[in-house]
Amino acid sequence: MAATTKPKTRTKRPVKKRKKSFFKGKQNKIAWLIGGLGIVAIYIWVFYYFFVGPTGFRWRALYGDPKYPDGYEIHGIDISHYQGNIDWEKLQHAMIEGCPLRFIIIKSTEGASKLDEKFYDNFENARDYGYIRGAYHFWSTRSSAREQAYFFLKKVHLKEGDLPPVLDIEHKPANVSIEEFQTDVLTWLHIVEDKYHVKPIIYTYYKFKQQYLSAPVFDDYPYWIAHYYVDKVEYKGAWKFWQHTDAGQLPGIKGYVDFNIYNGSYYDLKKLAIQR
Incomplete structure (x- = not known):
């Protein structure tokens, strides 16, 4: 047997504790x-x-309960798939501030490829239940104006008695000048106007209109202003519709819905509609 050697034992050196620096x-x-x-x-x-x-005019949490403007009798709502399945039988008898619901504007398309999943059902029901109806296109900064206009015309077929087509525009691309942006908006408006021979309605919020769509050419188009939680519209120009709250509630609709008023009589509203 080989001789065994004892392993050398190492002496442990005391570990010096580092002092923590206060600083x-x-x-x-x-x-x-x-x-x-x-x-x-x-x-x-x-x-x-x-x-x-982008939608500060919609931010309910900052402003509290909705206010209902005085002096207007022609009330309406705008809807999309966000309202889910609407009970039209209940909605038919809904009243806003003691006045019947007269018009409903429905989201149809967005950009150059998105169709609102509830559009066709909502669009048909709105007419079947006796409302003056309209359809709006939500502007996208990711598609060209021409593509968006033709996509809207492909999916939406307005009839006599419907409101003029609506362009909902709330965003401007950061890398596009105001002049270029206005040209793009006019491209959409002109293409759609050529189809229906009526001036489309422009929907946007108060400050966006002032900042980006203040050129005189846009004054020729009916204006639908979104301005929430104020007693009166601060916009000094002419306007046809006012979306005054996103916190409305009606029988037949779960959750909140946008409330709108028309700046005129019921006769004027019907005259604004498409005529053949």
């Missing part, structure tokens, strides 16, 4: 605090930019 610990805490505040600030900015800023 370094404090700096770390400050860095963590600044980083946390930075993340919160970014979150708030993203939330505002994507959810509040």
Whole structure:
């Protein structure tokens, strides 16, 4: 047998504990605090930019309960798939401030490829239940104006007695000048106008109209203004429709729905509709 040798035992050296620097610990805490505040600030900015800023006129949480403007008798709503399955029998007898519901404007298309999943059902029911109906196209910054116009015309077939086609425009591409943007909007309007021989209605919110669609050429088009939680419209120009709240509630519709008024008589509203 081979002789065994005892392993050498290593003596453990005492580990020196490093003294914590008071200033370094404090700096770390400050860095963590600044980083946390930075993340919160970014979150708030993203939330505002994507959810509040573009549709600030819709932000119910900032303004509270809806207000109903005085002096108007012609009331209507606008709907989309967000309202789900509507009970039209119940809606038929709905009243707003003691006045019957007269018109319903329905989301039809968005961009160059999206059809609202409830459009055809809502569009047919609106006429069957005796409402003056309309259809709106939601403008997309990701498709050309020409593509969007022809997609709308392909999917939407307005008839005599329907309101003129509506362009819902709430966003401008950041990399496009105001002049180019206005040209694009006019392209959509002209293509659709050539089809129906009526001026389309422009829907947008108060500040967007002032900032991007203030050129005199747009004054030729009926204006549907979105301006919430105010006693009266602050826009000084002419307008036909006013979407005054997104917090309306009616029998037959679950949740909230947009309330609108028409700036005129019922006779005027019918005259605005498409004539053959």
